[in-house]
Amino acid sequence: MAGEGVKPIASLLLVLNFCMYAIVAAISGWALNVAIDRGFIVGPSLALPAHFSPVFFPIGNAATGFLVIFALIAGVVGSAAAIAGIQHIRAWDHLSLAPAASSGIVAWALTLLAMGLACKEIVLGGRNVRLRTVEAFLIILSATQLVYILVIHGARRP
Template structure:
């Protein structure tokens, strides 16, 4: 395989892993904050007029959806980085398949979270930590795609064909 793409993939993989970890940390803080400071409804009380199921006291109406999808993308992205490190260790056709497919799933979830981040940016009232999370999500949507392309760029060998003794 193209060994010249291996350092590029390693650099992007380490960058993506750090950014996915930061997104997971900020997203976990945000969910914890929402649980601690969200609506508390006692017996005999009614829900507020503008209540929706994913309520976050920080941010705006898009914040809850953004945080949940960003957390999901961060967990799947971190898992794709672990599989990517295993692919870089072996760097063959058989290890590329799980790394590329999980990388594409992580990229798709990251692009979905990026769309929600752009929606949240278009509204007002944002927290500084959420702004960091939005910026990392937008950057990750590009770097994860480049990482998946770097993995595929390193596969210029023909596909190995296994011969089974039972077929002879």
Template sequence: MAESLKPVALLLLILNLCMYAILAIIGGWAVNISIDRGFILGPGMRLPAHFHPIFFPIGNWATGFFVVFSLLAGVVGIASGLVGFSHIRHWNYYSLQPAATTGLLAWALTVLAMGLACQEISLDRRNAKLNDL
């Protein structure tokens, strides 16, 4: 019976891997925007009065944490997808443990990023391109 579930698990794993890859790409884009448009300090210049270490010129004060945890969730999700492929290939008890552990860790980071997204929505409207993230 367990062998008949392999194609279903593979399909769900591919969908999950695609979702996390898209999440990592959009999170990387947002970090790149932050680096390009962030504070530029030269010699003789001082930090602004309300400097935030995770500053994002798009969104609001929760955007920095949201993007960082989304990017982290995307990378861990991709890693869990790769471990999941190994589990589907071997399909035994010993390959299930690392796949389940990385999957739970990716899920926990995704839930944390979702909570930060809810905080960002409750603070103020956000950039239209961040809606995809």
């Protein structure tokens, strides 16, 4: 296949993205666990508060619940896309390009959605260091995932 010169660049981006997606998924899983452990408990004698939200998170701000859920989904899908990308790097032919590119595009779209929520959380303020890490990684991943998709698509041209 043409474009053997970009194979090391694609490999580097793939490893970087996989590691960052795994970190995003791990921190988001931690935040979801904190929300489950510290969330509001409704018992037989307790009533829901007036402005109860099922996406309530005791850490962060009003956007944290949505950010954590979408970041967790983006992290898992991005990690799976990286695994498909590893198969494409190994084969490096037109038959393995379609699964790698399509899963990469889906992961990028979910990352953009989570990045938008991260931007909203940044605007609202009041979050801890781990949530700031997720925000930063999502912003970086939105760019590096796009570059990875462009590299593997650009490599197929003669």
